[in-house]
Amino acid sequence: MTDAGREVCKLPQSDEERGTYLRNCWYVADWADGLGQEPQQKVLLEEPVAMFRDEDGTAHAIGGRCPHRFAPLGHGKMVGDQLECPYHGLRFDGTGTCVFNPHEKGVVPRVSVHRYPFVEKYNLLWIWMGDPALADESAIPDFAWLANPAWEAVRGTAHAEGHYELYSDNILDLGHANFVHPALAADVWTTGKRSFRTESDTVWAEYDQPDDYLSDGIGGLLGRVGVKQDFWCGVRWDAPATLFLDYRAGDVGTPREAMIALPSLHAFTPETRDTTHYVWAVARDYRLGDTEFSDLMHGILTAAFEEEDMPIIRNAHRQMAGKDLWDLEPVVLTGDSGGVRARRTLARLIEEEQQDSGASRIAAE
Amino acid sequence: MTDAGREVCKLPQSDEERGTYLRNCWYVADWADGLGQEPQQKVLLEEPVAMFRDEDGTAHAIGGRCPHRFAPLGHGKMVGDQLECPYHGLRFDGTGTCVFNPHEKGVVPRVSVHRYPFVEKYNLLWIWMGDPALADESAIPDFAWLANPAWEAVRGTAHAEGHYELYSDNILDLGHANFVHPALAADVWTTGKRSFRTESDTVWAEYDQPDDYLSDGIGGLLGRVGVKQDFWCGVRWDAPATLFLDYRAGDVGTPREAMIALPSLHAFTPETRDTTHYVWAVARDYRLGDTEFSDLMHGILTAAFEEEDMPIIRNAHRQMAGKDLWDLEPVVLTGDSGGVRARRTLARLIEEEQQDSGASRIAAE
């Protein structure tokens, strides 16, 4: 029975509403354990994508619009290793090939949907939205801590209104914390030592503050309220908008490697130009298995990311009224340097990709 | 007093969002008993239409946008045989002529709204959306069983998201039942003997299966669970999307005329390109007056048509993103033959109508 509650995303119908995306790139599609026995359907970069696991547990991502009558394949069910369309029962394997037609006594239409390179790594599912021949697993940014049992993570996924670059800007400029997240406010974000650099296609923003108080929220999580600490934070951005926030603190004089860390992931995958899939996690390597503490941590961070960041970014996005950031001639402050570098890098990558005559085109239809 | 809950449909504001419709055609506007003493307002083919009954009980349909200040006439009230605009009280008769002006002491503006040919037949209200001079009551498809007391019908009306042709495709290809409606699944729909034919402007899809088990749902309604039956089903389509589904079953060897029948109506009238008025009924000629059985039947069929069909068609419609079916180059399976014939017939009728210099034009404004 079809679940009436499972609505698919309304896709943009005019060129004006469509975005331009980097295609030859790994995007976070979901948590690995977000995809169980049930297939899933999502829109990524305005394309319907069906995700499922075969009997071995291998995850697959294929075009989510059935080529027969355009139903969402990801709302279908698994028949062995095959995904059955919920509308007329055509079945597709993990390569996207139609392999069974219940209507014709064995005559299978020679048709297939796109097969997206799809990798399960660091407890995440990574999808390659461009030319499959160019997909290179080694280009997936390192989030080894997410798969390391020494680290226990609290996690979230959210459907966020606003362009995904506004979300990566937000993480790259932690100066917003002092205004958007009172519990996470600290002087370092706005007036401390900050530096920004680009290494190949990766952008880093760093915050470095010796001998100061932590924010109430972080101090509380680390058990370091009211006692001065050295702390350091590095934010790493990789295209399109996959960020690693490496937060560390320790008693004054502690070398960075010996500090307590609260590493976090912030991955933003565009659904459309106006909406974003947000996948986040923050991990610790202490009080492992302490579920009460995990719940506390999860509550603080959900509030910060989903109830504080998301509404203000939604509102900023709406006030941009569909215009490009640069066309609006924004004031640029020191704290924006990371976001600006990321935007320039992404714009360059998109331009290179579009100029590259060898770039594959995924025909959306 | 205006009922704040009575909102009118938002009409498309750009050419891109508008559809193309067959105008010289009978459309199902509603159930005859859906129009009582209270006038009604609906949008059909993107046109506001007001429907009301005069003191004799005769049903009328006229343009639903007051030519004075564009309020929905169908939200007004009856004053004798006249429909009074809910905003400033101009009154219109069943010909659409303004016949009373409360503001000018008898000076009535020489203005009228369109009068739609409107026929009450088979317990339904049929509206002609094109040139009134061409309206021919005899062109209304036969649904005599709906008005025959030997048949007791359970009925429904629904506001459905999705293009109306997707809804008629659905009824013409019963192969979807095995995936969308588990309770109605039967082998015949997908692999049984199926045939398709076009007779003048009418399309038929037929399913013929001797000596097999009925679906659980239909078998239950017919009291024929676990016993093999001969069964036959004919689906008749008439433009634009008015379908008669003639379902019959009987003990093996029963001639078709002697089988038990469950005739049904599925009428789809476009509101806009993206939304459809769905009127359905399924009748039986046994257990008449058994309200418990009627309730059971109504529940099974509402679930099938409104909770199973409608969501998947809505989702397919959204995934088509406003594009024409053929532009999306769909895979065509045997079961689509009925829908393809219906689409071709409708496209031809629309083209003929638009080329016919004698075709009337209803000026939308």
Next chain:
Amino acid sequence: MTDAGREVCKLPQSDEERGTYLRNCWYVADWADGLGQEPQQKVLLEEPVAMFRDEDGTAHAIGGRCPHRFAPLGHGKMVGDQLECPYHGLRFDGTGTCVFNPHEKGVVPRVSVHRYPFVEKYNLLWIWMGDPALADESAIPDFAWLANPAWEAVRGTAHAEGHYELYSDNILDLGHANFVHPALAADVWTTGKRSFRTESDTVWAEYDQPDDYLSDGIGGLLGRVGVKQDFWCGVRWDAPATLFLDYRAGDVGTPREAMIALPSLHAFTPETRDTTHYVWAVARDYRLGDTEFSDLMHGILTAAFEEEDMPIIRNAHRQMAGKDLWDLEPVVLTGDSGGVRARRTLARLIEEEQQDSGASRIAAE
């Protein structure tokens, strides 16, 4: 902490959806006491506007889109006399100048947002949406009674769907009362002595009825049910859509100056082409301080303006499908004379303003 419930208005993204407005004009922004210690954010004429009070209580209105990252300034907080952006903490003074940057240790970007002339008068906040050099406080229409303690007003504000001119048309043609507001129906509105005149840029509609019964609603409020009265009503319109309704009644033979009056304000400020901020008040100079009577009055009038007028105007607006009134060739009745004069005056003022080479342009971005 950001209040997730505070959403900003979605702005039109295409020229097709944008309206044309008179800019050099006073618009009602809100009730004076609607702006307290908390800043407010509204969209007026498709422009985000932030409103706040400084420490002296003086009200200021400045561009509501932060030039840094486009967050709604009016969702920020006051730091002394300065409005702090809720996103990254830039502060702006009442002139719209950025005066503090928390990120750069004192380096303040040389940037400002528009400062709107903003006047507190008659208990209302009036905003000038055009060239500040042309703002002239004396052009604010007279609503002295709103600030006169001899008059006690019941008031409302509503977010209304529909073009603002449809709302001013509605007040200028009280003929609608007999159909939309049964409690306020009286013969004078439709068939009584009505006159219309234009004085400079002000339009008047007058209704004059000696020796007749009042409507049930008004008669009840005035304690004059079942007894004939002389009554008179003048509706004054000033651009863009600010109306004063001067309602008076008295025993037969009472001179107009000695009648009991129920003056009212109806101010309509466009948010977008399709939505309107509606600010209304109705006052009396009797039973002052009688809160039970005030509640009764408030209930009757809220029902009339918000539950009766607003839905029908919303529906008429939707049925106009984004088209200009005149393009739809409306029937014009006597009662429309006031609205037609107001529309012509406003169209002329807009045309003059756009032709005037000296007219300032507020760059929306």
